[in-house]
Amino acid sequence: MNLNDKISDKAPARIGFYICHCGTNIAGALDVPAVRDYVAKMPGVIVARDYKYMCSDPGQELLGKDITEHKLNRIVVASCSPLLHENTFRKALEKAGLNPFYFQMVNIREHVAWVHTDKPGATRKAKDLCSAAVRRVKFHKFLEKKKVPYHPDVLVVGAGIAGIQAALTMANAGKKVYLVEREPSIGGHMAMFDKTFPTLDCAACILTPKMSAVKSHPNITLWTYSEVAKTEGSAGNFKVTVKRKPRYVKEELCVGCNDCIDNCVFKEPKFADEFNMGLGKRKPVYMPFPQATPHVALIDAETCLHFKTGKCKQSCAEACDRKAIDFNQKEEIKEIQVGTLLLATGFEVFDAAKDPYYGYGVHPGVYTSLEIERLVNASGPTNGEIVLRDGRKPKSVGIIHCVGSRDAKTNKWCSRVCCMYSLKLAHLIKEHTGAEVYNFYIDMRTPGKMYEEFYDRLLEEGVHFVRGRVSEVSDFAMSPEEEGKLILRAEDTLAGFVRRVPVDMVVLSTGLTPKKDSQTVARLFNIGRSPEGFFQERHPKLAPVNTFTDGIFIAGCCQGPKDIPDTVAQAGAAAAEALALIDKAYIELEPDTAFVVEDTCSGCKSCVPLCPYTAVSFDEVKKKAVINETLCKGCGTCVAACPSGSIKQNLFEDEQIFSEIEGVLTND
Amino acid sequence: MKYLYYPGCSLKGTGRAYEESWLEVSKALGVELEEIEDWNCCGSTPYMGVDEVKSLALAGRNFALAERQGGMDIIAPCSACYLSLNKTNHVLNDYPELRAKVDSALGSAGLKYSGRIKVRHPLDVILNDVGVDKVKKLVKKPLGLKLAAYYGCQITRPYSDFDDPVRPVSMDKLMEAAGAKPVPYSMKTKCCGGSITGTVPEAALELACSLLKEAVKRGADAMVTPCPLCQFNLDGYQDRISKKYGKTEMPVLYFTQALGLAFGISPEKLGINRCLASAEKILEISR
Amino acid sequence: MTKEQKRGGVPLPLTHVDGTVPTLIKTRKRDEWQPRIVAFFCNWCTYTAADLAGVSRMKYAPNARVIRVMCSGRVDPQFILEAFAKGADGVLMGGCHPGDCHYSEGNYKALRRAKLLKRFLKDMCVEEDRFRLEWISGAEGEKVKLVIDEMVEKVRKLGPLNLPGRFADWDSEISVLEEKICAKEEKEGAAHHG
């Protein structure tokens, strides 16, 4: 059989059928020999075998050997999902000299063995599905994968540590990278942290050099205060529209001297400072934080007197001798061509007010962990002093773990980082204030290099650990020592009684949640989300940075909660996957495109408006519809709509589907 | 504004003062009430745990009668009734199997219920239908008292939709309108001891005591509540609490009584005399 | 001479696309009958969701047979009628949620076709519960289970549609005459030879 022999489309089918046991995964749930024998009797089936692991090397070799020995020209493998191993078997066909598309796979694991308990019912279903595949494969045609050039440029969305790492890796490999960040500065959440666990090295010290590297890298185009508005195209050829919000300061002129800020008509900072979680104040013209990158001021139109009243003497503009302030700056739209998209859009911290029993927003002594990060930070609103809102130094601090995590009422998942950062904060609080620190935890989860050791260290430092979920934080005293304190009530499940622990300060270890607009973003890029709203990876184990859309990768907490080491590792992995695609320089497309049979097309134009990719057009000379193969994505919508049956879709031709329908209905 | 009125057993018995004051206040506010004819037990919160279907059927009968009587919103001032009736509505709409059983029970008595009648609480009606402005206009004798508004557990959780389930504010707003100063009181929805005052008094009394003590500590002149059981526990057991945990004095009024006083209605008509703990202080101040 | 040849080689009303002739589908006894659902699932959402249901080891009724298409927009109403004609008791279509289509809007076309087809099926007395369109995203493995179980139960309550059996019933009136003619001809033939 010649790989390039189209005539074999018409040769009588000689089918090889293989059913996989998948150990006991399949063989345990249905009668594999019965299915094999059933298929063996079907017309056209030359070989029917069962094998322990079809995807293994011996399994594939068995297939190849049969193709040669029995001159097979069609192959059906009944095993797992085609989304998992279709390519494996196609390659095996190719290796044996058979066109890889003379192949059909039957999903009897995910769709049968794993989901049914009724063995005869499962066996019957497997027979039907196999019968369908055997009938279908006879109609399979010789096809070739289409090669399309792959645009080498990359767009990274989100410039937290994940986006920064990925962008730098790819830029260092010589690729042109566009890095788009929604906030005025890059750095993400990591820039807000004080120290990092378990090594306690300062977050800024390790992040800032990377941020500067991004800014100065010749291969990186950095667009902060910008958002992706639209994406079109597919792997290798995306067209992306980026919206750049006006910051009213010319980025190329500003040197970050802060003169404008010093000269603002507001003499004192008056407005809640986002970077410090509202614990500090800023002016309408401000620098997000001292290490902000780019180191460029911006004006917040919401609070700026000029934008609010139109009556401001614009002392900031006067003060700027580089004339960088521009009140007339408008939103800017950029269109770019890239081959790869890498999403590192990060997470959002659980909104602690959603758990009313902990009194966040009600009792002033209740803080979120991120607020403590800012309080404890030397460049934070209190210059690193941990004090309560009224200026007192807390003598006792309670840290509540799993706020918005592992909770049926809010979020079910474990946020993975809270145990460790709670330990870190406990250490820092104790170090800064000498207060008694109580950790209320459900389980201590410290899996990671030197993590458990860090927990041991905290135990030795005299931090208290109470195993129990806090039921509420209240301010009513039941005893004199509770007066004026916040009382944490929890069942100590190790001691076996209910504790009331009075403290001055409560820290809520809030969990990680998907971004509020994760659905909009997922739609924007046409990727999936898992039920809780994080972006869906292609495979939880084997394709953790891929999405179901080719050419789009994910890294960091947008995929799920993870700590900095894991985020950086994942960002590197995503960058490597992207580089592999880019360096191949072309992308092979599944040949499932549609085509118009010109002879029989009546030119009724019904199909033309149905294509969202404008792949279908009308040839005004021939008066027929034509499909541009490179634009066609293979959905088949036009095929189903063509009223005269003149459009066909490769791999999903009418005859193939009709024979499948017939096949699945063979057994009564 | 016309409503059906479901008093329930408490308002005809231990909570008579609640009914007396509520009827007076509703008259003053122009809230027209029509008592459901031949109403029966609300289904009772504890009985729900003994025989759910019977309990639902009992509540269902009240609804069926109400539907026959015009199907307007029902006002149920007693917290337990409010909860039982609301729960019944939810169950009937969410669980078709239970609904079928209740339907057949009602059917055997020739009754039918669509599941669509709304159950309201006086607080909800006064705030959202009547409005604070009208209340303010009616105030003749601003209370000038410091009050701890205590809501109890049943009217804000889990079915009500007119207030925050953990930190309710509706009664505080109303008392403010009546010229009182609500004190910050974070035990608004804590347990009053409930029905275990009778069975496990040592546990229940401690709970009730902490409510009273906190009110004292916050400087309240009195507590106001919308719940007959809470009022009964806090008011009726004050003697025993004082004996066990030290002297505690705190008048406990229905919020309708406080409102009535502000409207200038005579204390007798409002059943103030039925309070067991001394309400003299209140009357004095409010005079 | 066979009966087939005698009537001039009339093809049976049901021939397979590959030209093979199916064994006549007999009407099964009701207690042996199991609903047969043909399901057209889109590759990106619903098929993936069914995979997820498998990976999560959810258990559901084995009555649905999934045919994978790239998009619910590929599902030609002919497929649905064909499935019924070939013996399906129910047909299920699964696609991505509105706004989430991998091909941006294929699912809207599927929705519009399904709505019009539903009206046609109603006019043809195919009960409403036998045809269903559901949006199931790749993350909704649980929904695959729920939808299939629910549909199987609904169809079970309706009983078999069994169009092939009905076709055979309807066409039995032709074979009665045919047998008569055959018998007559055989008699004549015998007389002739004798």
Add this chain to the structure above:
Amino acid sequence: MADKPKIAFYWCASCGGCEEAVVDLAEDILSVVSAVDIVLWPVAMDFKKADIEAMPDGSIAASLINGAIRTSEQEEFVRLLRKKSGAVISFGSCACTGGIPSLANQFEKERILSYVYEQAPSVINELKTRPQLESKGDEGHSLELPAFREMVRPLDEVIKVDYYLPGCPPTPKLIKEAVTALLTGKLPPAGSTLAPDTALCEECPRKDSKPADLAISEFKMPSGAVIDPEKCMLAQGFICMGPATRGGCEALCIKGNMPCTGCFGPTSRVKDQGAKMLSCVASSAAGKEDAEIDKTLAGIPDPVGTFYRYGLAKCRLRGKADRVPGKGVRQKA
């Protein structure tokens, strides 16, 4: 005379329009008549069944049979013709796809008979008399009537058909071409349809007026709106079956300013004409929200009559699903 090929015409459940179509050959009919020997043509000539029975098997060169099959007599006769003919041509929409008569497949036999003989407003039949298969005459002789079948069938469900000549009726041009092909022996492979295999739009004079971005937001009925004589019917919101219907008629209806109703049946690549057109129309309808779609599609009040006007018998469902022979509606289990 003996050398001339023998031709038979026969009609079954039909309106007679197909016979008219033969007459419509006008002067060309003379050349046909002179070239062939017509052995059966009930509408025009007096030959009896016995005459045909007496002929040797296969002695008729071709039988052109129009009309759908509804009665046992039609079945018997077409079987006879099949036996005596070299080729059988399914003539006209009714024979090819069931035609208008097959719209009756929406109703059970019992419902049809009871309506026709009892309930129709123009009927007075107090004794509820119905035609009987067998009855005794006054003089003691027995009378036999053909059986009324459960459903309407196209010709090829009863006998093997060699060629299809679609149309309601087939146009003179196609008839002439078919006869010429028969006489000259230049016939396509058996089973072919003797009309083009592209859809009608190809030959439609309004083809260019159809926009390439059509989204139909309102469907109209020809009876309730004015039709622009220049513009594509679908572009105006009228359901025109042209895109799903085989060409060959040269767009007669369109030229008469009426939308195509689909009488030529589907192209060879389509199994179910109605389903295909339904798919095409629904795909092109405007709307994404449920309410909007429902509103648009409500403009198609009768999907069966719209999409299967000439072909319900060839629909994959063949007819209303819940019929039971002789019993009317199927009993619910």
